[in-house]
Amino acid sequence: MSARIIDGKAIAAGLRAEVAAGVARLKESHGITPGLAVVLVGEDPASAVYVRNKGRQTVEAGMASFEHRLDASTSQAALLDLVRRLNDDPAVNGILVQLPLPGHIDPAAVIDTIDPAKDVDGFHVVNAGRLATGLPALVPCTPVGCVILAKQVHPDLTGLEAVVVGRSNIVGKPVAQLLLAENCTVTIAHSRTRAVADVCRRADLLVAAVGRPEMIRGGWVKPGATVIDVGINRVAAGDGTARLVGDVAFDEARQVAGAITPVPGGVGPMTIACLLRNTLEATRRQHGLEAPG
Ligand SMILES: Nc1nc(=O)c2c([nH]1)NC[C@@H]1CN(c3ccc(C(=O)N[C@@H](CCC(=O)O)C(=O)O)cc3)C=[N+]21
Numbered sequence: 427m428s429a430r431i432i433d434g435k436a437i438a439a440g441l442r443a444e445v446a447a448g449v450a451r452l453k454e455s456h457g458i459t460p461g462l463a464v465v466l467v468g469e470d471p472a473s474a475v476y477v478r479n480k481g482r483q484t485v486e487a488g489m490a491s492f493e494h495r496l497d498a499s500t501s502q503a504a505l506l507d508l509v510r511r512l513n514d515d516p517a518v519n520g521i522l523v524q525l526p527l528p529g530h531i532d533p534a535a536v537i538d539t540i541d542p543a544k545d546v547d548g549f550h551v552v553n554a555g556r557l558a559t560g561l562p563a564l565v566p567c568t569p570v571g572c573v574i575l576a577k578q579v580h581p582d583l584t585g586l587e588a589v590v591v592g593r594s595n596i597v598g599k600p601v602a603q604l605l606l607a608e609n610c611t612v613t614i615a616h617s618r619t620r621a622v623a624d625v626c627r628r629a630d631l632l633v634a635a636v637g638r639p640e641m642i643r644g645g646w647v648k649p650g651a652t653v654i655d656v657g658i659n660r661v662a663a664g665d666g667t668a669r670l671v672g673d674v675a676f677d678e679a680r681q682v683a684g685a686i687t688p689v690p691g692g693v694g695p696m697t698i699a700c701l702l703r704n705t706l707e708a709t710r711r712q713h714g715l716e717a718p719g
Pocket residue numbers: 475476479522523524525526547567658670689690691692693694695696697698
């Protein structure tokens with residue numbers, strides 16, 4: 427058997443087109459152009475690629491893109507000052523501070539300073555709490571992307587056994603919350619989970635978000651299961667170049683799974699598409715406009 431490959435790149439392109447249409451309507455009816463500010467501290471080359479892709483796709487969606495590149499030695503106080511200025515800038519509707527930050531900066535202090543209404547990453551405790559309690563929220567982009575991809579296979583997720591491997595605040599916990607809201611039976615596995623392969627093998631829907639290259643093997647996957655691979659790991663290829671692999675051993679898992687996301691071309695592009703959608707939604711709310719039904 428060979429699994430259906432879920433084409434995140436194509437699905438993300440469709441979502442970006444919907445966002446672009448929404449942006450065009452907002453401009454036409456209200457003269458409003460959404461603006462997304464991205465802050466990058468330091469020179470991490472992988473981060474620089476994401477920031478460039480985000481900037482390009484933001485402009486392609488008809489939004490304004492504001493990029494702030496700060497030196498790696500920037501103080502926390504200076505970064506917090508910038509975030510407060512962006513909070514106060516009416517042209518900025520969404521703020522993303524690229525993580526990870528240099529070690530001398532406390533990410534929680536930065537996230538806490540972002541206006542929750544502009545927190546398009548959905549990382550602020552107000553948005554995390556709203557998600558957990560079932561209130562409207564800005565929801566983290568990668569988790570939403572995972573759920574959209576899972577729904578390509580299972581339009582109704584109700585009753586599925588979902589296992590999330592990883593418990594980070596940016597993926598594992600929020601994706602578990604979203605799957606719970608979709609009526610899945612959710613298990614969160616992590617580095618201290620006993621018999622993790624057995625736990626994974628229970629899953630109808632397996633979400634891998636551990637950040638460890640190819641940790642999840644073919645034998646961990648229940649036959650016919652849907653596998654969503656959040657990992658984006660750069661590993662050295664035989665010839666010395668870098669190649670991208672997920673948290674799932676793709677060539678093994680595709681023999682067992684019913685459907686699986688590739689890396690690249692799976693969850694990654696969905697993250698950026700959902701970021702643009704959050705920015706549009708945040709802009710509408712900041713202007714007191716209801717999301718159209
Ligand atoms: N505040 C914050 N929010 C984030 O959402 C955030 C962050 N910090 N820090 C870094 C991670 C990583 N991330 C990615 C987004 C898109 C791709 C993506 O589009 N990947 C493509 C191409 C990958 C490539 O070729 O390099 C793919 O998987 O097909 C990857 C990684 C967002 N992150």
